[in-house]
Amino acid sequence: MSDWVDRMNNNTGGRRVRHAAITNSLRQTGAAIFLCATTALVSLPTDAAAQSYRFNTVSIEGNQRIEAGTILSYAGIARGKTVSAAELNAAYQRIVASGLFESVEIEPRGGKLVIVVREFPTINKISIEGNRRLKDEALEAMIQSKSRLVFSPTVAERDAASIAEAYNQAGRLSATVTPRIIRRSDNRVDLVFEIFEGGITEIERLSFVGNEKYSDGRLRRVLQTKQAGLLRTLIKRDTLVEDRIEFDKQVLRDFYLSRGYVDFRITGVNAELTRERDGYYLTMNVQEGQQFRFGEISASSELADVDSDEFMAALKVKPGVIYSPTIVENSIARLERLANKKGLNFVRVEPRITRNDRDLTLDVEFVLSRGPRVFVERIDIEGNTTTMDQVIRRQFKIVEGDPFNPREIRESAERIRALGFFSASDVKAREGSSPDRVIVGVNVEETTTGSLSFGGTYSTNGGIGLVVSFKEENFLGRGQKIGLSFSGADTNRVYGLRFSEPAFLGRDLQFDFDLSYRETQSDFSSYDSTVGRFSPGFTFPVSDNGRLGLFYKAERLDMQDGGDVYGGIIGSEIAQGVLWSSGIGYNFSYDTRRTGLNPNAGVLFQFGQEFTGLGGDSEYVKTTAKAVAQTKVMNEEITLRATVEAGVLSMNSGSSRAVDRFQIGNGIMRGFEPDGIGPREIDGVTGSNDALGGDMFAVARFEAEFPLGLPEEYGISGGVFYDVGSLWGLGDTSTASGTVLYEGFNARHVLGLSLFWTTPVGPLRFNWTKALKKEDEDLEQTFNLTISTEF
Template sequence: MKTVMRRTLLALTLALVLFAPAVAQAADAMKVAIFPFHVFSREPLTDLRDDVQKMLRDKLNTMGVTVIPLDEVNQALAAEGKPLDLTLARKVAGRLGADFAITGSITKIGSRVSLDAKTLDVLGMQRPQSAFVEGSGLDSIATLTDRIARELAVQVSGREKVSTIEISGNRRIESDAIKAVLKTKEGGVFSPILIDDDLKAIWKLGYFDDVKIATADSPKGKVVTIAVKEKPAVREVKFEGNEEIDTKDLQDQIGLKRFAVYKPAAVKEAEQKIVQMYRDKGYYDVKVTSQVINLPKGDLGIKFTIVEGEKVYVSKIELRGNKAFSESELKEVMSTGEKGWLSWFKDDHVMEWAKLEQDVQKLNDFYYNHGYMSARVGKPEITRGKDGLILTINIEEGPRFKVSTVGISGQLIIPQKDLEAMIKTKPGDWYNREQLRLDLATLHELYANRGFAYVEVRPQVRQNMKEHTVALDFQVTKGAKIYFDRIVISGNTRTRDKVIRRELGMAEGDLFSATAIRSANMRLHRLNFFEDITITPTKGADPDTMDVNIKVKEKRTGQVSFGAGYSTQDSFMIMGQLSESNLFGRGQQVQFRATLGGLTNRFTLSFTEPWLFDRPISFGVDLYNWDREYIQYTKNATGGNLRWGFPTPLAYTRFYLWYTYEQATVSDVDSNADYYIKSQEGTYTTSAFKGILRRDTRDATFNTTKGSDNNISVQWAGPPLGGTNAFTKIIANSGWYFPMWWDTVFVLHGQLGWLDQHSDGELPIYEKFFLGGINTLRGFAYQSVSPMDANGDLIGGERMFVANVELRFPLFRKAGLTGVVFYDTGNSWTSAQGYDFGDLRQSVGVGIRWMSPMGPLRLEYGYVLDQQPYDDLSAFEFTVGGLF
């Protein structure tokens, strides 16, 4: 009997040993069928049925539970045609090959939301198990689903639950940051496989020298303990020997921050960055070493020792292999230059890798744009010479290619001859890659502006290596014609929609136009109401439509500013401004300005409506009170302006109309003045209209580099407008800016004035033309160039001409300092004298311009070429200050 029992036990033991893996595998392969949850709520929450079912599936899958596809479960349940209960759930799940069925309900009462689930053993060998979670608001559904999924995973797998995760050894790295990378979760299923993944994930963070994970049993499940040993932190970063580069600049650039984890590779990288920073400043021989210093509590300090050496410049640039172009022609293309007598001015002789890499690309482009399609420019070789660095650049020019034919094929929307006329590349031209790009852009722009948003223009370039020619064919696929559907504006919490829409120049239903989108972006930026503007075209509801999404970020448009300034014309000034450029979100502008100075006091209150009656017509009102001390008298004026601005069909051109009403008093007349000047003492009233036609294409209002500014104004005062003053004043202004070599700018400016008194009114002296000073004829005293009477008093002119010629050049690019050399000429005459261009005063001089923190600065010295006895030989003039 005992023998039989021994044999039976042995057989059972062998069976367990042999079949245990299979049993474990079967347990791991448990399949689950998740059924839609019932919803109990007064609100229509039917979408939650599918949402919770899908979220449970996704959560259980991540926990290693195999879930029957939801479509199969839902179709099998629908085929039964009966309400779901526990019996039906077991039946359907069993038919689908599932081991367990999960059913449940969603209940929402007020703000409370709960999930109630049951796990059903299909074979009925286990009693149903329940799980319940509760939260607040529908936003908690995802969190609740995650919590209940962990309970269900434990129930269907029969595995142990993780009760607690404990982390030790971490001082700087938060425990939550470590837990965030773990797959093992408190309340979730315990799995050795997940523990192994967690170990790898913690190592991957890169913060630790050692990581150990241990597990222990507890009445509530497994306790997972993670012990880490943190890598030392960099507590101090010091620099020694740096004189040319500020410590803060070094700290900002090397990327090695305090309290960061110490990484030897990061320290070596910091060394290289410091070396590069010095080499970019010309210190090519710089040496940088680092030292690691042990600090208390296991932290480290990093000390960089810098031996700067002497500045080393590019002494010579050698170009090898160039035959078609001389060295001087190619060096003009490059930003890097050789040290010479103009180095202080050009500042191009410092060797910078980034700039040198751009030079290689510039040389490549230069060759490609002159027909050399196979040219190759090699990487510069740098050697140390006696007087500095020698750069050697090898060039393989290859043959030069000429354009043999130019064609346009595909879907044409205008006659081919008109398209070909738009293309600048012509047969017989040398191949030019840049011009080819411009031609592609021209064709693309033409189609895109006629509604073909998805046009494709592909150049086919066929080389003939034997004849060294290239045939070009622009192949056009226009695509469908597209119309603007919806224009959606978002982010404008203050600015009204119509203020934005009226600037767009496009509307729903318009034909698509790429230029319209770019112009809208430019006009919205010009408003200066927004920190950021993003215009994104997206596909519309129909294939032939496109939506335009405009997202803006509002910025503060109110401003309170104060400033100070000084000029040789106005002496010391204190200025203040209170303004709002987007009043009530309507785009209206209101402004109060005040200037208090030694010679001038000005107060101005202005209001501007940029779109009168929602039309592109501006309207404004100014009220002012000005006091000004002139050489021979003082003027006090109180008045106002009404302003209108109208668009014109001409690009960059507007017409302005002003009406001015002013009452001015001339007082404190010089006691030594003659009868005419003394006769001007008194009160005058001006009622006048002024029309201004202006075209302005300048790229900037201060330190302009290109474009022009041209305007002509005509002012009429007197009957039938009323007032004591009666005159006509015409002033024409023209300024042209031409960019030249070495970032210099050549400037031509001219001004012509004509003034005529009407017989039925006065022409006060302050309306006449006086020249001299920093804004007209430099070198002459302010308003000192004027016709004189027999007593030598300045009486002002009715005719005026000024011409200014300038050459502007960069002095210190990084500081934004610009130098000026100028020649001024001009004069003013009485109406009886007329324009006498043989009688022009002249001056020359130099100056500097700088956009300083206090506002635009001009410092100029003028020398009079045709000095008269009453003239100073020269004048130093200075003006700085503005609102900031």
């Protein structure tokens, strides 16, 4: 008992947990126990081998809750049996080791053995004091001590260590936890955990040793752990957490492996306390090694009925490409899918890699062999209290009775985790009813999938706005998504409802439903507008990187008098009142970022068309296209991006209105106000100057983002950009009351500087622009600030 009192006064296991004596009375009790135990042992004869005892009776004293028979069973001394002094001492040790008693005394009195015990008290109440950062409910879930159970010093010590570990994980390494007891009547105690939370021990500096290819700043952006900076009170990842460090080590290793550094190793992680002992200097020692590329690529078969040339033709990897395990994994999956398509079951693809250190290449031979004949007996799903089984089951491309493929099981596990419906998910295979049968077990733990967000928006164009949105990513446990949103700025209000079913009719077919209503009171045009939209559609994959969407769209468009002076064209369009359009369309997208084969580059291509005329008041074809290419250079320090975007509106009947035509806004071309370029009608008599929009537009944007040399934890980087584009084309201008300008193609050129600031309350972007070439009536915008956040 005295040992436990001592342990309660010292740090335990390096966790900085100080366990003090429970009370002064407990100190005295511990001392008394020690003296009694010593007296009992000393009273035994010194010649243990010669002394023996025979007891006719055994008397148990002091027990209240625990039966005498239970104590005798621990002692193991039978009535009338001869026992030695050593055996008597062993009986004492067994009773103490039961953990049921605060003190134990054994005293032989002739033919009578007296065992005097003092039971541990029961816990009347458990209290946690001094905690502000962590709630009582969270801490109570960590402790094993419970009210109305017997108090155990060992359990209390373990509970204190658990609480201290929770603070450790929160970055408060100096936190101390002191368990104390308060004596009550009837052998009861109140157990109190007194907590001193201490301050957050931040990572003052996070650095690397041994890195030559990538700078410290680039590697720090890979890790979840961050070093403290300007906004240290808001950053939650600048504390030293052991689990996070282990995760970061794996992330860093994956970063290098995906870039061809197959020999990369982390040789050590050192954490050194600062002189003030309020922070850490964290250093990661790495060995990068050499970068390898793919060498010779080949395919061979150990099966007589398999033509390796056919599988070789299916491979997409080419020699000279930087080696990446992801490319190898995707190639294996491609060959296995081809084998399944050809009806070749139990075919396994094994990559055999030959290293060529002279030219720093890796030859890869994909060997096709026959795997074991194992089938999937069943798929067991547990832990899903809200999510339906079918939502999890459709992440598997196999069903009961299919050949077992370990790679497919791993991919299914990744798809389950990617759903975002579960805080934890575990997919394992175990032997079934026979050696050739496998049971796939899925164990998940649900997490919250709904959110109610209140936020704000700000831009120099639209002013301050309110954003309210409700999202549920797993509606009724069916994997469906539903969202309600409202955003309102000074000149723009949008109401929206969106519903999405990712597996319509149980297939890889996504159904979307959009309903929105927008009111615009523009400061940059002489009219107001309202647009109501209803659009259901389907989207499905057509290749590894390509998706095709088909949709129907019905719109209600209304142009209204905004109270400003306007010319003849706008006046005639307002006079048309409410018009309806109805039509179908498609969108195709090709995005290489989906596969992530090249971590430094990606290409996005989008092309879509709308065909109206299925009823309604207008008939036209609207075509849009967008292409984006991005790459990282200078050891991934600089990001280069090029974007080309264009659109064409072709009226089949009637003429277009301003609400139908394209506008240069929403970042399509920087350096000008919304409706700042394009065809205009100017009337010198009335003083009107109307932006009319255009039937065609084309814009090319080129930009570079780069660090500014500031600590990356500040989240500040810079950029330069160059935009060139035009908005042109107009239909019938016979209603014009003034002069119509810029109907033809007139390219505008803009040069600009950007400052990016990623803050805990949202991303900010500052743009300073200068129009190198513009028209006289264009409305230039030399500065723009945008911010969007949810809280």
